[in-house]
Amino acid sequence: MGNDKTGSDGYSSERGTDLGERKIIEILSSHFETMPNMPVPFGDDVSAVYLDQKQVAVLKMDMLVGKTDVPRNMSLWQAARKAIVMNVSDFASKGAQPKAALVSLGLPRDIMRKDIEEIARGLNAGAREYDAYIIGGDTGEASDLIISISLFGTADKTALMLRNGAKPGDILAVTGFFGKSASGLRLLLDNYSLSSNLSEVLLNAVCMPKAKLKEGLALSESGAISASIDSSDGLAWSLHEIGKMSQVGFIVNSVPVADEVKRFAKFNHLDALELALYGGEEYELVMTIKSKDWADAEAAVEKVGGCLLPIGKATKDKQILLDVDGQKRVIEARGWEHFKSKI
Amino acid sequence: MGNDKTGSDGYSSERGTDLGERKIIEILSSHFETMPNMPVPFGDDVSAVYLDQKQVAVLKMDMLVGKTDVPRNMSLWQAARKAIVMNVSDFASKGAQPKAALVSLGLPRDIMRKDIEEIARGLNAGAREYDAYIIGGDTGEASDLIISISLFGTADKTALMLRNGAKPGDILAVTGFFGKSASGLRLLLDNYSLSSNLSEVLLNAVCMPKAKLKEGLALSESGAISASIDSSDGLAWSLHEIGKMSQVGFIVNSVPVADEVKRFAKFNHLDALELALYGGEEYELVMTIKSKDWADAEAAVEKVGGCLLPIGKATKDKQILLDVDGQKRVIEARGWEHFKSKI
Numbered sequence: 155m156g157n158d159k160t161g162s163d164g165y166s167s168e169r170g171t172d173l174g175e176r177k178i179i180e181i182l183s184s185h186f187e188t189m190p191n192m193p194v195p196f197g198d199d200v201s202a203v204y205l206d207q208k209q210v211a212v213l214k215m216d217m218l219v220g221k222t223d224v225p226r227n228m229s230l231w232q233a234a235r236k237a238i239v240m241n242v243s244d245f246a247s248k249g250a251q252p253k254a255a256l257v258s259l260g261l262p263r264d265i266m267r268k269d270i271e272e273i274a275r276g277l278n279a280g281a282r283e284y285d286a287y288i289i290g291g292d293t294g295e296a297s298d299l300i301i302s303i304s305l306f307g308t309a310d311k312t313a314l315m316l317r318n319g320a321k322p323g324d325i326l327a328v329t330g331f332f333g334k335s336a337s338g339l340r341l342l343l344d345n346y347s348l349s350s351n352l353s354e355v356l357l358n359a360v361c362m363p364k365a366k367l368k369e370g371l372a373l374s375e376s377g378a379i380s381a382s383i384d385s386s387d388g389l390a391w392s393l394h395e396i397g398k399m400s401q402v403g404f405i406v407n408s409v410p411v412a413d414e415v416k417r418f419a420k421f422n423h424l425d426a427l428e429l430a431l432y433g434g435e436e437y438e439l440v441m442t443i444k445s446k447d448w449a450d451a452e453a454a455v456e457k458v459g460g461c462l463l464p465i466g467k468a469t470k471d472k473q474i475l476l477d478v479d480g481q482k483r484v485i486e487a488r489g490w491e492h493f494k495s496k497i
Numbered sequence: 498m499g500n501d502k503t504g505s506d507g508y509s510s511e512r513g514t515d516l517g518e519r520k521i522i523e524i525l526s527s528h529f530e531t532m533p534n535m536p537v538p539f540g541d542d543v544s545a546v547y548l549d550q551k552q553v554a555v556l557k558m559d560m561l562v563g564k565t566d567v568p569r570n571m572s573l574w575q576a577a578r579k580a581i582v583m584n585v586s587d588f589a590s591k592g593a594q595p596k597a598a599l600v601s602l603g604l605p606r607d608i609m610r611k612d613i614e615e616i617a618r619g620l621n622a623g624a625r626e627y628d629a630y631i632i633g634g635d636t637g638e639a640s641d642l643i644i645s646i647s648l649f650g651t652a653d654k655t656a657l658m659l660r661n662g663a664k665p666g667d668i669l670a671v672t673g674f675f676g677k678s679a680s681g682l683r684l685l686l687d688n689y690s691l692s693s694n695l696s697e698v699l700l701n702a703v704c705m706p707k708a709k710l711k712e713g714l715a716l717s718e719s720g721a722i723s724a725s726i727d728s729s730d731g732l733a734w735s736l737h738e739i740g741k742m743s744q745v746g747f748i749v750n751s752v753p754v755a756d757e758v759k760r761f762a763k764f765n766h767l768d769a770l771e772l773a774l775y776g777g778e779e780y781e782l783v784m785t786i787k788s789k790d791w792a793d794a795e796a797a798v799e800k801v802g803g804c805l806l807p808i809g810k811a812t813k814d815k816q817i818l819l820d821v822d823g824q825k826r827v828i829e830a831r832g833w834e835h836f837k838s839k840i
Contacts, residue, residue: 168610185617189630201633217601256558258645267511274528287532290544294835297640302601304647492637
């Protein structure tokens, strides 16, 4: 905070595209006075406010913009549902149940009534799928389709799985396989080809993402999780974020690449690891667990029909490394980023 | 709810500009399943969720769009501050203290760093002015400047001043004089003229609006208010909204036109009443009070340095009438409306 350097030449003439989403957020938050006694630090997946000594209000706000977040083939119903799902995913990663959503819609002047109805149905479907309700919002004119969602719930402070609790030696695990959204996006945008069965799986990952809320709630209740994040900016980025917030590094021994992604990559001469590590727009949970608690965590997530895949270990050394068959390479700090990435 | 008529021809080909903001909100909400046990009905100034039998979480979301909500001469700092103030005003009208704000920013790709910093400072200033903090949010690319705000606080359910409690015979009152924003906007946009002293007052009303939070909190605590709304869509519209939600009408005996507005109107051959009744973008509170509680309400608001101006009475007859010197005329149900109004 207070790192205010406006006015120094050149420096302040940087533009959004030079800065990127993450630097812009850093600039913004450096100008915000910090609320005393914040239960969750600025920059975690959700924000929170103490309600009493035990309970917190959990809040999340994330905006979907038609131009950058909605590929051509995605319907308005799917886009509206996805706007809710991406917010629910952040609740899932903290182990908090969302109760209510508010929606601010920016709509083009000439939007048709049937499109408004389709958006409304998609929003309602997304909320009800995760047992939340839409309770308010507003609308106004905008050049793009804007779906800004605010999600509210409550939780015990101690049940929240933050990004900053990983310790060296903890097991690194994820709730599913990676790379399907990145592959699906390439299918949609770059005319890569594939058999129709496989295509459906990959396109579905883009257009009908699922938040791992059941898994997040069960894992939170198990008390076994030391740190957690969702993977919406990509697996690699998630590892770097947990690493930074927890002051640890990671050695990843196996990257959980989805079978469909391996086949898509092989067929199109792409790098499956690249798709799985750096793709983003995926809503798996990335977590660390103390070895002694592993069985509890696994039992909890399997009880709700999910899975927990161990993929590596947290280390004292702060590098994020891939170590497969004894060959080590660095996992880079890159992933999906607004202003810089393009769909 | 459930009033779903998509697909019937012609009907579903209506567009945003035909429908207008209020009809669009009606269409949207008709597709949202209603949350059981809502402490505040859909369509009031804020939304709410029960935390326990007594306390509620108060939530509000409202979006500022550069193209339609920010006149040329308004700075980015002012626009960002105003985005917060317009949300605080809704809290004020219910008598709830905002604690925390989240912000979703849509920014043009080529926005400059100094503009981002100016927006951040304006957001922080707006929040701190009303004793709230910004605790989170996100950013992404958009064609327009989009400042979407979500505001959170808590309140006793019984302390919330809803729109639906007015009874025939209640005194109708407001917290200040009207028409300054409408006049200021005309000064900014239509090249009307005025002495510079007066201009400053009117432009200030547009660029530096104030939410009547102190007044709202004091009046809520007094227990004297039977219904309340903020006047952001104009005084006339506010009367129609309270009337509709409370099943009453109003006779207005004196329209509280600001002196500056009278002089601006006279100088430019405009109708001062029109500016005061139908202008909008004003953040006074419009309330009803039982006669026996009037002294309590007045004392409460004066104690915090505000004022309460009686302007009429609620009536059993559901018309909204202006009755000055025995001449009755209808106050129309119009005011500021996105998709239909233009700044």
